[in-house]
Each structure stands twice: as C-alpha cells, then as structure tokens.
Amino acid sequence: MKLYYSHPSPFARKARICLYEAGLEDRVEQVAVDPWADPEGFRDLNPFGRVPTLELDDGSSLFQSNVVCEYFDGLSQSANLFPVEQNRRFRALRLLGLSDNLLDCCIVQRMEQRFHPDDRADQLFDRQSYSIDLALDTLEAEVRTWPGDVDIGTIAIAVALDYHTFRFPELDWRPARNNLVSWHREFITRPSMMNTEFTD
Numbered sequence: 611m612k613l614y615y616s617h618p619s620p621f622a623r624k625a626r627i628c629l630y631e632a633g634l635e636d637r638v639e640q641v642a643v644d645p646w647a648d649p650e651g652f653r654d655l656n657p658f659g660r661v662p663t664l665e666l667d668d669g670s671s672l673f674q675s676n677v678v679c680e681y682f683d684g685l686s687q688s689a690n691l692f693p694v695e696q697n698r699r700f701r702a703l704r705l706l707g708l709s710d711n712l713l714d715c716c717i718v719q720r721m722e723q724r725f726h727p728d729d730r731a732d733q734l735f736d737r738q739s740y741s742i743d744l745a746l747d748t749l750e751a752e753v754r755t756w757p758g759d760v761d762i763g764t765i766a767i768a769v770a771l772d773y774h775t776f777r778f779p780e781l782d783w784r785p786a787r788n789n790l791v792s793w794h795r796e797f798i799t800r801p802s803m804m805n806t807e808f809t810d
Contacts, residue, residue, distance in 0.1 A: 611638045612665040613678070614652065616645055617809040620713050620773040621675035625662035627765050628679040630802035632686035638664075676706065679762055691762045698759065705763025709770040712745045716770070720777050739781070742774070750787040760800070768797045776808040 613629060615622035629638055643649050645659050655671040656663040664672045664681065672678050683691040693699045715738040722730050749767065756764065771794050774783050784791050797803065 622661040632689040702761040702763035709766035
C-alpha cells in the first residue's frame with residue numbers, strides 16, 4: 611500500500627498519525643506529493659487531487675482522511691482508534707467533528723491569505739476566527755473530562771491545534787486556555803505526533 615500525503619496538510623497528517631498509532635508503518639509506503647502540482651496519474655487515484663490518498667495493493671484507492679484513518683484502524687490488532695462501545699465512540703466522533711470544522715475554518719482563512727493577500731475578504735476571515743474561538747473555548751471547558759484515550763477524536767484535536775499554530779502563529783490560541791494547553795503539551799510528545807510534524 612502507498613499513502614500519498616503532503617507535509618503541510620492537516621488531513622494527511624491525521625492519517626499518518628493513525629498509521630503510526632495502528633502500528634502499520636512497515637506495511638504502508640509513505641509518498642510525499644504536492645497535490646497543487648497535480649502529479650501525473652495522481653487524479654487517477656483521487657479525482658479531487660487531494661491528500662491523503664491511500665493506494666491499496668489491488669490498485670484501488672481510498673481518500674478522505676476519516677475513511678483512510680478508519681481503514682488503518684480496521685487493519686490494526688489493538689489500536690481501537692474508532693471505539694466500538696457507543697459512549698466512547700460518539701465522544702471520539704464528536705471531537706472529530708469539532709476538529710474537522712475547526713480545520714475547515716482555518717483552511718478558509720489560509721486560502722484567503724494565499725490567494726487574496728492584498729484583497730482579503732475581512733468579513734469572511736473574521737467569521738472563521740469567531741467560529742474558531744468558540745470551538746477552542748468549548749474544548750477548554752471540557753478537556754479535563756476526557757478519559758485520556760488516544761482515539762480519532764483526540765488525534766484530530768491535537769492536529770487541529772498544531773495546524774492553527776503552524777499557519778497562524780500571530781493568532782495564538784493558548785492564552786486563557788490553560789487546561790487545553792496542558793493536555794496538548796503532553797499529547798504532542800507521542801512518537802506519532804513527533805514523526806509527522808508540519809513543514810512547508
């Protein structure tokens with residue numbers, strides 16, 4: 611199998627972290643690509659030209675990060691990244707939903723910065739900032755109730771927080787969110803996080 615990713619992509623990083631947490635790094639070749647360059651043949655695997663994309667041994671492919679992550683979890687003997695027990699599962703999926711929406715807001719802002727550096731749509735940008743702040747406040751209020759599991763939800767939240775810092779260091783999310791800072795500081799010491807740090 612081959613996992614196509616790019617170093618700046620938070621969705622690809624989420625898949626790579628799940629790959630490591632599932633103990634599959636020796637079974638899956640990781641291939642860095644620039645999806646914006648539309649590498650030859652890449653859209654045959656993923657018509658949207660996005661990462662992550664997982665090429666299976668039979669030549670078929672999976673894409674969309676949560677699908678790839680769940681596939682890795684299914685191959686693992688012990689990871690349990692998508693819990694089966696209902697309460698744990700929906701807690702994890704709720705955090706996943708928070709993370710994906712937080713990342714969507716960040717990416718809208720990133721696209722504004724990249725493609726409209728001199729003519730930014732301030733109303734659009736500020737609306738995303740407002741949503742991000744509310745999501746971060748929600749996480750701060752509840753992080754101490756999390757049971758400490760490593761699952762798709764906690765992985766996704768850690769990635770989203772790192773991505774916000776990576777792309778918007780001037781918009782520091784940490785002040786007045788000490789509980790979330792403490793949780794994040796510990797979580798990012800996991801080898802899967804350290805092996806997949808963001809770079810341009």
